[in-house]
Amino acid sequence: MEATTRIMSKIVQVRAPATSANLGPGFDCLGLALGLYLDITVTEQEGTGLEIVARGEGRGQVPLDQNNAVYKGLVRACAEVGRAPRRIALEIASDIPLASGLGSSSAALVAGLAAGAALCGETPDREDLLRWGVAMEGHPDNVAPCVMGGIVIAALDGGEVISxxxxxxxxxxxxxxxxxxxxxxxxxxxxxxxRIARADAVYNLGRVGLLVAGFMQGDYSLLQTGMRDRLHQPERAALVPGMPEVLAAAEEAGALGAALSGAGPTLLALVAGEPEPVAAAMAAAWAGCGIAARTMILDMAEAGVQVKGHGC
Structure with a gap:
């Protein structure tokens, strides 16, 4: 009787949120998770090889080989437990625009890290995911909220991430x-x-405190001042035509505060009332500068990266 070989496979599904880093004055240290997601399904089988299919945002732009950020994260997590991935089929479906300041690369990396840990039979530990992700990205302000959800302030102390x-x-x-x-x-x-001027450093320090206090105390009167920045937005404005006009339009339409999201070009406004007038005002302000823009109204994501399901 001819022998048959049973090929075992493992399947892991992971969801990771978009993030807005450099939140207001929180350059390289403060970020929030947003209700916009990247979903992946990873199938591991015996053998070797890699197959990647990408859908949604970034289709035709993200690498479909070993340079893919999801795959890099997966390989790193497997290496941490002492093994290499076997044959991998990776499906990526993302609603996060690429190169937009909404943390698309961090979402991909963190999703890969979580998937790799799960494939190796580990329950993804958030401290490990945070440490591995920051080691790969070099700064914590996207990785931390992507891992932890909510609003996260983080700092590097030697080789340790304090958040x-x-x-x-x-x-x-x-x-x-x-x-x-x-x-x-x-x-x-x-x-x-x-180099930065001492006055600009002091300006941002005070506003980071106000912004964090406003979030923690629910005192939204602090947010407009608390979202101001002098460390990166003035210089990056040259890369984002219309930024001053759009930020001003958001606040005039009722936003509590507005700022550049990440490194841009997306602009983000925080709203407690009706968000639609703010969205319309921001789009109109950009149109007035000759630039087309799409707007999205997003909840802040309570949860960070989640392993939604796995099995054999």
Missing amino acids: ARIDPPAALVAVVAVPCFAVRTSKARRVLSE
């Missing part, structure tokens, strides 16, 4: 306006000065 999470206020929503052009983070980094 604190704030529950997202239920009354607040985020309006994001995404223009029809992209800004690569590497380019946005290059425009920043190596």
Whole structure:
């Protein structure tokens, strides 16, 4: 009788949220998770090889080989437990615009890390995911809220990531306006000065405190001042035409505060009342500058990355 070989497979599904980093004055340290998601399904079988299918945002742009951010995260997590992935089939479905300042690369990386841990039979530990993700990205302000959900302030102390999470206020929503052009983070980094004035550092320090206090105490009167920045937005404005006009339009329409999201070009406004007028005002302001933009009204995501299901 001819012998047959049973090929075992493991399937893991993971969801990771978009994030807005550099929140207001919180350059490289403060971010929030948003209700916009990247979903992946990973199937591991015996053998070797890699097959990637990408749908949604980024289709035709994300790498479909070993340079894919999801796959890199998966490989890193497997390496942490002492093994390499076997044959991988990876399906990616993302609603997060690429190179937009909404943490698409961090969502991909964190989803891969969580999937890799799950494939290896580990329950993904959030401290491990945070440490691995920051080691790969170099800064915590996207990775931390993607892992933990909510609003997260994080700092690097030597090789350790120190973080604190704030529950997202239920009354607040985020309006994001995404223009029809992209800004690569590497380019946005290059425009920043190596030195900053003491007055600008003090300006941001005070406003980070006000912003965090406003979130924690539910005192939304602090948010407009608390969302101001002098460390990166003034220099990055050259990469985001119309930014001053759109931010001003958001606040005039009722936003509690508005700022550049991540490295841009997306602009984000926090709203406690009706968000539709704010979204319309932001789109109109950009149209007035000759730039098409789409707007989205998003809840703040309570949960970070989630392993939704796995099995054999």
